[in-house]
Amino acid sequence: MRAPRPNPTRHRRPEEEPADLAPISDPDLTVVTQIRRRIAASPERIAFRHRAAADPDPHAAAPPADPADPATWVEHTWADFGAAAEAVAAGLIDLGVAPGDRVGILSGTRYEWVLADTGAMFTGAATTPLYPTAIDAELVHILRDAGVGVLFAEDADHVRTLAAHADQLPGLREIIVLDDRPGEAAAAAPGRVRTFAELLAAGRAALAADPGRVAARAEAVTADDLCTLMYTSGTTGLPKGVRLSHRAVAYQGAVSTTIGFIHEGDSHYLWLPLTHSFGKVLLGASYQVGAVTTIDGDVNHLAENLAAVRPAFLACVPRVLEKIHAGVGSAMDAAGGAKAALYRWAVAVGGRAWALRCAGEPVPARLRAQVALADRLVFAKIRARFGGNVQAIMSGAAPLAAEVADWFAIIGLPVYEGYGMTEYAAAATVNRMWAWRAGTVGWALPGTELAIAPDGEVLLRGPGVMDGYHGLPEATAEVIDADGWLHTGDIGRLDDREFLRITDRKKELFKTSTGKYVAPTKIESTFGALCPFTAQIVVDGPGRKFVSALVALDEAAIRDWAARHGLGSLELPHLAKAPEVRELIGGYVEQLNATLSHWERVRRFTILDRELSVEAGELTPTMKLRRRTIMANFRHLLDSHYAPH
Structure with missing residues (x-):
């Protein structure tokens, strides 16, 4: 089906929106209620689809007959999802998780992430998501600051990282590893690790003995209770924990029905980090409307997955x-x-x-x-x-x-x-x-x-x-x-x-020595659209006579270009210094400057010999620039832009 072409100028004011798009008015709505209502309303409909390799649950449904490679996929109905989430909750209760506790999730986007999040909420606890790419200092800070006692970790590598900092994390008493590779994770932190499959089995046994134990906890959750303690990316300093109530998070899911992007039964492809609030609200929309969510956080699968699952709705950055x-x-x-x-x-x-x-x-x-x-x-x-089908x-x-x-x-x-x-x-x-x-x-x-x-x-x-x-x-x-x-x-x-x-x-606007204000984000986003060979550009110039920039090349794109143009070495440090590459990037800088006022134009730039990275503290896990760190790491290059030439 062709995607509709909307008129780029609207015809209604906000108060003229259709009558069925009234503001969400239930002040007592919780995320737990949203999920349980969805499970009850459409138990036999498909809720989630994901790659089979990511699923340790022996009770998962059989692979579907359709899409392109049926053996690749596992599907779960809403009833399947609800039963598994209750088992996770029961297992967490057995581990001593109480209402109001914080349960951490250190993992990329995957089906087990959703089960861990839902299971924790069903107990009355709040989840604290952590980026799997976060540097050690941030992991330790968040786990200590949030008071996480039980943590879901994606794999043995994360368990080893946590074990290396065990003396700084005395409150972390249990780790549940999602990737089930027997013995590998347990060897890294003896006595504190169990697998996700073991948690599910323990939870199912507990529910068999006491079927109502999770329902009682879930029904006690209120809109004022803490739903998630989500830490900001921290573009300056350490991340701060943002306390989001069930009322706030449930509102985001409920209001999705008023926008019309996704409807019951629609195919929705979810790959964004669930540690980010954007990813979480997309989950909430699925709960609210009953969409079929294909979930795979591996961006390397993006192109093939889109062709296979043919989503009606896609969220991107x-x-x-x-x-x-x-x-x-x-x-x-x-x-x-x-x-x-x-x-x-x-x-x-x-x-x-x-x-x-x-x-x-x-x-x-x-x-x-x-x-x-x-x-x-x-x-x-x-x-x-x-x-x-988008x-x-x-x-x-x-x-x-x-x-x-x-x-x-x-x-x-x-x-x-x-x-x-x-x-x-x-x-x-x-x-x-x-x-x-x-x-x-x-x-x-x-x-x-x-x-x-x-x-x-x-x-x-x-x-x-x-x-x-x-x-x-x-x-x-x-x-x-x-x-x-x-x-x-x-x-x-x-x-x-x-x-x-x-x-x-507001904090990133700066004034040059000529008294003119410059908005660096506007310049950077414009250049990103113009030049296909760069990963990032960082604009500098506070108190300076003119604006300058650092340019980080996109290694894959520039190596492909270099190979087609007969350059010798394809190593990034060599390409960054090559006059042909300098001329290429300079042409795009000229195009950029043609769109800017004279005081905003980039007068000098340096091409970096590496990409900016999360590991060096230069990017947040959501790929936002950490300007303070970048400016410190490359101060000598920036200063050279303003030295006499």
């Missing part, structure tokens, strides 16, 4: 969309000849039609016919890579460059940007399929109030606001005022139709 856009363009350039010419023609005619739609003008019949031909010959083939792509967590958003709209895969933050339990605004304005992050969600402070800061108030930062009352008071407004730290503005446009982070 901008970096992935930028890479897809750049990858298609590079492939067409490499193909050359008639194929490249056809692609450029298709994008050109599609772009002309899109510009007319954005301006609210009619598309002439001749141009409509050209677009239809371009769709048949080019765009449909690109959409097929996404499974051919009705909506949602993007969040960072700004999406306008050029990338336009390209996806042109090929018939509109991207609906949203905006939110962990401190609001995820989403606060989003474009609707029937009401969309390109380049904005949409309207506030029903039930959410939005305001712009005199200095341009975006303020939020509503059910999603956190209870506060864990153990940090002063930090909480800095961001939540006496009237309940959450101060986001983001700069934005509302247009004439009340669509929100985010322009930058």
Whole structure:
């Protein structure tokens, strides 16, 4: 089915939304109630699908007859899921988990993550998710700060890391390893490790002896109880624990019914980190509407999985969309000849039609016919890579460059940007399929109030606001005022139709020595869309005469380019110094500068001999820049930009 092309300018104000999209009004709703209602409402419908290799549960359903490789997949009905989650809960109760306790989950996105999270909530405990890529200091800090006593760990490597810091984690008494490789994890931390399969078996035995033990705990959970203690990425300093109640998290799931991206029985592909609030709200939407969620956190499987499961809805982060856009363009350039010419023609005619739609003008019949031909010959083939059934792509967590958003709209895969933050339990605004304005992050969600402070800061108030930062009352008071407004730290503005446009982070705006303000995020996202050969660009210039930048190459993309252009060594340090690469990147910097005001333009840049990394503390686990660390690590290079030449 073709993805619908929405009008890029909306026709309704927020108060004119359809009557059945009223604000969520149940103040007593909990995530536990949402899940149990879904299980009761559609027990025999498929709830989750995942790769068979990830499943240690001998009670899992048989592989499905359809998609492409049936032996690869395992499916679970809502009844299957509910029974397994209850067994996890019963096993946790046997381990002494009490209401209000924190249960940690140190794992990538996988089906067992969802069972661990649900099982913990069924006991009345709160989950504390941890990124599997987090550095040791952050792991220790979060586990100690949250008071985690029982932890789900993905594999033996994580168990070994935890064992190495056992003296710093006296409160961590039990580790449940998800990957069942007998003896390997237990050898790393004797006496404290059991497998996920062992926990399930113990839980089932406990339920056989006392069938009501989990139900009693689940029914006692209230909307005011802590649902999750989720730690921010920590772009400056150590992560802070964000206390999110069941009311806040359940609101996010419930409000998903008002947006219309996903419906009961729809196929939804989930690969984003569940440690991030964006991933958690996508789970909540599945609970609320009863979607079929294919779950696989391995981004290397993304392309093949999309073709196999043919999702109707896909959520992404901008970096992935930028890479897809750049990858298609590079492939067409490499193909050359008639194929490249056809692609450029298709994008050109599609772009002309899109510009007319954005301006609210009619598309002439001749141009409509050209677009239809371009769709048949080019765009449909690109959409097929996404499974051919995607009705909506949602993007969040960072700004999406306008050029990338336009390209996806042109090929018939509109991207609906949203905006939110962990401190609001995820989403606060989003474009609707029937009401969309390109380049904005949409309207506030029903039930959410939005305001712009005199200095341009975006303020939020509503059910999603956190209870506060864990153990940090002063930090909480800095961001939540006496009237309940959450101060986001983001700069934005509302247009004439009340669509929100985010322009930058308040703390990241800087002023050059000439007195001009510069928004680095805007420059960085624009360059990311223009240049397919870079992983990151970092803009510098506070108090300087001009703006400069550090450029980190995308190793795979630049090595492929170098091989096609006959460069000798393909090692990244060599390529970073090659004059041909310098000339290539310089051309894209010139294109960038053509879009900027004169005081924003990048006057000098250095190409780094490596990619930025989470391990070096330069990126958060969600791939956001840690500017303070980057500036410290590369201060000598930045200073050289301003030395006399």
